[in-house]
Amino acid sequence: MISSLIIVIGSLVIIVGLIVFNGASSISLEMITQTPSGGYYLGKGGGILNAILGSLFLALPATAFAYLIGLGIALFLQRDFSHPKISIFIRLSLDILWGIPSIIYGIFCLMIMMLLGIGTSLIAGIVALTLLELPIITRYMDESIKMVPHGLKEGAYSLGSTRFETALKVVRKQAAPGIMAGVLLGLGRGIGDAASILFTAGFSDNIPESIFDSTASLPTMIYHLYSSPIPLVRERAYAAAFILLLIVFSISILSRYLSRKLTKHVIV
Amino acid sequence: MFNESVKIETSNLNVYYHKNHVLRDINVRIPAKKLTAIIGPSGCGKTTLLKTFNRLLEIRDNVKISGEVIVDGENIFSSKKDVSDIRKNMGLLSQKPYPLPMSIYDNVAYGLKIHNHIKSEELYERVKHCLDEAGIWKEVKDRLHDPASGLSLGQQQRLCLARALSVEPEIFLCDEPTSALDPIAAQQIERLLDKLKNNFTVILVTHTLRQAKRLADYVIFLYFGKVVEQGSADELFNNPRNSETKAYVEGDIS
Numbered sequence: 001m002i003s004s005l006i007i008v009i010g011s012l013v014i015i016v017g018l019i020v021f022n023g024a025s026s027i028s029l030e031m032i033t034q035t036p037s038g039g040y041y042l043g044k045g046g047g048i049l050n051a052i053l054g055s056l057f058l059a060l061p062a063t064a065f066a067y068l069i070g071l072g073i074a075l076f077l078q079r080d081f082s083h084p085k086i087s088i089f090i091r092l093s094l095d096i097l098w099g100i101p102s103i104i105y106g107i108f109c110l111m112i113m114m115l116l117g118i119g120t121s122l123i124a125g126i127v128a129l130t131l132l133e134l135p136i137i138t139r140y141m142d143e144s145i146k147m148v149p150h151g152l153k154e155g156a157y158s159l160g161s162t163r164f165e166t167a168l169k170v171v172r173k174q175a176a177p178g179i180m181a182g183v184l185l186g187l188g189r190g191i192g193d194a195a196s197i198l199f200t201a202g203f204s205d206n207i208p209e210s211i212f213d214s215t216a217s218l219p220t221m222i223y224h225l226y227s228s229p230i231p232l233v234r235e236r237a238y239a240a241a242f243i244l245l246l247i248v249f250s251i252s253i254l255s256r257y258l259s260r261k262l263t264k265h266v267i268v
Numbered sequence: 269m270f271n272e273s274v275k276i277e278t279s280n281l282n283v284y285y286h287k288n289h290v291l292r293d294i295n296v297r298i299p300a301k302k303l304t305a306i307i308g309p310s311g312c313g314k315t316t317l318l319k320t321f322n323r324l325l326e327i328r329d330n331v332k333i334s335g336e337v338i339v340d341g342e343n344i345f346s347s348k349k350d351v352s353d354i355r356k357n358m359g360l361l362s363q364k365p366y367p368l369p370m371s372i373y374d375n376v377a378y379g380l381k382i383h384n385h386i387k388s389e390e391l392y393e394r395v396k397h398c399l400d401e402a403g404i405w406k407e408v409k410d411r412l413h414d415p416a417s418g419l420s421l422g423q424q425q426r427l428c429l430a431r432a433l434s435v436e437p438e439i440f441l442c443d444e445p446t447s448a449l450d451p452i453a454a455q456q457i458e459r460l461l462d463k464l465k466n467n468f469t470v471i472l473v474t475h476t477l478r479q480a481k482r483l484a485d486y487v488i489f490l491y492f493g494k495v496v497e498q499g500s501a502d503e504l505f506n507n508p509r510n511s512e513t514k515a516y517v518e519g520d521i522s
Contacts (some may be wrong), residue, residue, distance in 0.1 A: 080327060151366040154324050155428065159379040159435050160356025169378070174369040265369040265415045 017243060022205050023238030031140070036205045041224065043232045048240055050207050051221035055247070057122060057208060058201060058217055059191035062129035063137075066190075067183050069130075070138035075167045077142050080179060091142065094199025097135040103195035110199040123211040133186035140185060144178020145171060152267060165241040176262040185254035188248050194219030218244040272299035275439065276321060283316055283325065290316050290463035292493045294335070298486070303465040305484035305501070306473045307522055313493045318441050321471070322358040323351050332468040339439075356383070359432025359468075361445035363455075365424035367416035367431070372408050374468040375416050375427055381433040394434065402430035404459060422453025429460060437471045446479065458483060477517065481505055489513050 018079075034047035073094075077087045109128040118124060148171050156166040172179065202214030203224065218240055225237035276298040283291040287378075291313045298304045306314045312475040320337060321324045323344060335342045344354050356379075368375050376395040380386055386394070404426040408419070416427055425445060432440065442461065445456035461483055464470050474480050480487060484501040489510075497504060497513040508514040515521045 034421050079329065084329060087506065097439075130334050149366060151364060152368070153327070154362065155360065155366045155431075156325065156368065156378075157320060157324060158355050158358065158360035158441075159382070161378075161382055162352055165382055170368055173489040176369075265371070266416060267367055267369050 011160070016245065019238050019241050021243045022235060023240075026232075026235045026239035027242065029237070032243065035207060040205075041228060041233060043230050048218070048221050048236075050205055050241070051216040051218045051240065052120075052243060053207050054192055054204075054215035055200070055219075055244070056219040057215060058125045058129055058197060059187055060192050062126045062133055063183060063187040065126070065130045066133040066137045066174075066186055070134055070141055070182075071172070071179070073138050073142035074145050075171065075214075078145060078167070078171070080167065091139070094135040094139050094142075098139060101195070102132050102193050103198075106196040107201045113200065117213070120200060120214045121212045122201060122208045122215045125197040125201025125215065125217070126211075128200040129190045129193065132193060132196050133190045136189055137186035138183045140182025141175070141179045143177040144182070145162055147178070148174045150221050159196075163258075174266055177259040177266065180258050181255055184251050184258075188251050191251070192219060192244060192248060194223055198223075218247075272302060274298065275300040275339065276471075277338045278320075279336045279338065281317075281320065282333070283313070283320060284332040285316075285328075286330045287359050289340070291317060291320070292495050294495055296370075296488050296495055296498055298469065298471060298488075299464065300469050301467065302485040303461065303470040303472060303483050304486040304488065305480040306471065306488045306490060307475070307477065308490035308516070310475060312490045314475075314490055315443050318443055318471060318473050318489065321439075321441060322355045322360065324360075326414045356435045357437050358439040358441050359435075359437040360430070361425065361428055361440065361442040362431070363444045364448045365421060365428045367419070367424050367427050370416065371413045372416050372419070372427060373412040375431050376434050379431060383435060396432040398430040400427045401433055403456065404430060420453070422449050422456060425449060425453070425457055426460070429457075437468070440464055440471065442470065444473055444475065447475075477519070489516060491516070 030045065031047040032052060033049055034045075035050045036048065037046035039045035073090070076082050077090060082090075090254065105128050109124055109131070113119070113124050146184060152174060153166055156170040161170070197217055198220060201217060201220070203216050203220055204214040205216070206213070208215040222237050222244070223241045225233050225240060228234055274297045278294050278296050281291060281294040282289065294317060308314055316325065320333060321339070321344075326332050326335065333345070336345065338344075339354070339357070342349065368378055370378070373395055376398050377391055379393055380391060396405060399408060403421060407423060408427075412464060416424065419427060426503070440461075445461075446457050449457065458479065461470055461472065466484070472483060481501070486499065487501050487504040488498040489496045489504065491512055497508060497510045504513065505517055508517055512521070
């Protein structure tokens with residue numbers, strides 16, 4: 001028990017500590033309010049606002065799409081709609097999709113972009129992230145919807161509710177804490193992923209003005225900064241990593257708070 | 269068998285779960301606006317029979333049903349019948365109450381909202397009326413917007429009754445509705461059932477013989493998936509024709 005505690009807490013402390021220790025000196029207001037000026041990657045002024053906003057512009061819509069599509073699939077997978085044999089097959093496929101490395105989603109989207117003649121852009125990055133998050137969010141929602149007691153559905157059906165009314169108004173509410181947890185898990189995964197957006201969203205020093213503009217993101221920014229031979233710029237990579245960690249931590253705290261709020265209506 | 273009008277009638281009803289033949293050639297008649305108790309030992313098919321009446325059985329896997337269930341002269345398995353309408357016509361009280369995952373008020377308003385376009389003042393009046401009929405209004409009137417999950421089991425069961433009343437059914441299907449409750453809450457439910465039978469056809473599945481004796485007008489005795497005997501409560505309890513019925517009502521088998 002003690003060793004598991006040491007391994008878990010220890011790795012958390014070391015990771016966060018290393019990033020704060022190396023990046024703290026580079027954190028400044030300028031860093032989160034400005035886009036990179038010409039010499040930023042050589043150690044001159046500017047910030048990484050383009051990457052912070054880019055990450056949010058990529059991950060938030062992708063999570064929203066993955067939620068909407070995933071909710072539909074997860075509700076369909078229940079016995080009320082789908083034949084159990086079909087559901088088993090869909091669940092298996094989702095589990096395989098979950099295991100596909102994100103770089104492969106990136107390459108897949110790149111192939112489609114080349115077919116359609118679209119360059120690196122916000123929209124392509126959103127599509128890649130949606131694909132990446134979809135199996136995670138769907139399977140998580142599916143597991144929590146599966147736990148909804150049969151008697152609760154029977155109660156709703158006995159009032160004359162249709163399958164759709166029961167699924168959307170009763171089952172979804174009962175499973176809400178699990179659904180929320182799944183969505184935030186997907187968001188956390190999406191916002192931190194570099195490989196899927198490396199080829200799809202590209203990189204840019206500007207804040208994207210349309211969905212067809214290329215955009216930076218925190219993971220790709222960290223990659224660029226850390227590749228620099230200049231120590232000052234590498235410190236900035238740590239600072240960017242620190243900002244990314246802050247965002248991910250806030251998501252996880254928000255998820256706990258919202259789950260607790262949503263739990264109050266759940267019937268045990 | 270009886271003079272009252274028949275509300276539900278089954279003809280050669282058979283139900284199979286996987287390969288188990290759980291109900292065998294069930295032919296019963298259930299009178300309107302009376303309380304009919306279905307009694308029998310655990311696992312004899314009481315709940316299964318109850319859930320064929322509102323077609324809830326069909327949402328389970330591997331269920332096969334043959335025969336007819338005739339409600340008000342129409343077979344509920346006929347393709348013309350809308351399954352929502354059949355279910356809406358039969359309020360359900362289950363062993364463990366399952367309120368909907370929403371507020372007390374919304375639990376009762378849910379049924380009203382999905383079937384009608386209704387103004388909010390009228391909705392309030394209807395919700396109040398249903399809660400009052402279920403004998404729970406006084407206890408919840410100051411916390412209508414609290415989650416239903418915070419109520420005691422007895423209150424949840426009465427809330428489920430109020431919720432069922434909201435869609436104006438003609439029949440109540442009660443599946444051992446007092447088995448999860450403490451004696452006082454159980455007594456409240458029994459009183460409500462006794463009141464309901466004046467206006468509704470009530471079917472009560474119970475494995476408590478004494479409850480059936482207290483409440484039932486008519487009794488159906490099921491044993492290993494077959495109807496052994498059916499008739500008025502008076503006759504079946506005091507003068508059973510069948511030796512198995514006699515053994516059961518006298519407590520020799522259970």
